[in-house]
Amino acid sequence: MIEAGDLTTYKPKVIVFSYTEELDQFATSRFVEQMTAKPHSVLTLPTGSTPKGMYDLLVKLRRAQDADFNGLTIYNLDEYWPIKRDHPSSYTQYMRENFINHVNVRNDRWHIPNGEARDANDEAAYYEDLLCQSGRVDLAIIGIGPGTTCHIGFNERGSSIESRTRYMPLDEQTRQVNSRFFRDPNEIPSGTITQGVANILEAKSILLLAKGESKAWGINQTLNGPIGPEFPSSYLRYHPDVTVAIDQAAAGLLSR
Numbered sequence: 001m002i003e004a005g006d007l008t009t010y011k012p013k014v015i016v017f018s019y020t021e022e023l024d025q026f027a028t029s030r031f032v033e034q035m036t037a038k039p040h041s042v043l044t045l046p047t048g049s050t051p052k053g054m055y056d057l058l059v060k061l062r063r064a065q066d067a068d069f070n071g072l073t074i075y076n077l078d079e080y081w082p083i084k085r086d087h088p089s090s091y092t093q094y095m096r097e098n099f100i101n102h103v104n105v106r107n108d109r110w111h112i113p114n115g116e117a118r119d120a121n122d123e124a125a126y127y128e129d130l131l132c133q134s135g136r137v138d139l140a141i142i143g144i145g146p147g148t149t150c151h152i153g154f155n156e157r158g159s160s161i162e163s164r165t166r167y168m169p170l171d172e173q174t175r176q177v178n179s180r181f182f183r184d185p186n187e188i189p190s191g192t193i194t195q196g197v198a199n200i201l202e203a204k205s206i207l208l209l210a211k212g213e214s215k216a217w218g219i220n221q222t223l224n225g226p227i228g229p230e231f232p233s234s235y236l237r238y239h240p241d242v243t244v245a246i247d248q249a250a251a252g253l254l255s256r
């Protein structure tokens with residue numbers, strides 16, 4: 001955990017996979033290892049296209065081997081705001097369809113910001129309280145934003161290392177890329193409620209997943225660029241236990 005004023009930097013462990021399936025398998029194994037070592041783990045989890053393969057494999061494990069998710073406490077990183085919980089493109093619905101409905105995570109131990117909340121700031125404060133009540137997150141699995149956004153959670157450019165759960169307007173690049181998930185692209189909400197950078201960095205261990213060429217710039221910047229608010233993912237270098245698991249396309253700008 002980062003102590004106030006401690007800005008020691010570390011080198012994340014980088015693993016490049018030739019095949020997407022290998023990356024998904026690696027993420028799944030890390031999840032299961034954590035759950036096996038500590039059945040009551042607290043996890044922070046992402047949504048989006050990148051972790052879909054991991055959720056598919058976890059669901060298969062539940063079906064084939066009766067993997068037991070019952071002890072876990074799960075906090076999602078973020079949810080759009082405003083959005084109806086049942087909206088087909090909400091992250092609540094994503095989690096239900098891809099994971100929660102198919103495994104035995106307890107409903108009272110799965111948390112995601114409420115996109116229907118009347119006041120986004122009140123909901124963010126409520127979510128922050130809830131997150132803090134669970135003690136330290138054991139493992140945070142996260143993605144990274146497209147293009148030059150370098151967002152983690154939806155901590156867009158300008159986010160400080162001290163930022164905590166809050167309302168965050170979407171960056172224009174994020175809006176354009178994520179509108180593909182909406183039937184009518186204009187329907188994409190204006191913002192999100194997201195865990196802050198500080199919340200993410202408080203996890204004991206962090207696994208960053210990235211796939212595809214659109215992540216190459218951000219991955220290189222995360223590992224080799226200046227650290228600061230213009231590149232929120234670069235803050236990960238202040239954390240002593242970060243693994244960056246990526247495919248070859250996302251690794252495209254890293255020097256060999």
Ligand code: F6R
Nearest residue numbers: 046047048049050077143144153
């Ligand atoms: C989603 C989240 C975002 C995504 C990122 C990448 O819960 O926190 O940071 O991880 O936008 O999204 P995909 O995987 O769709 O490229």
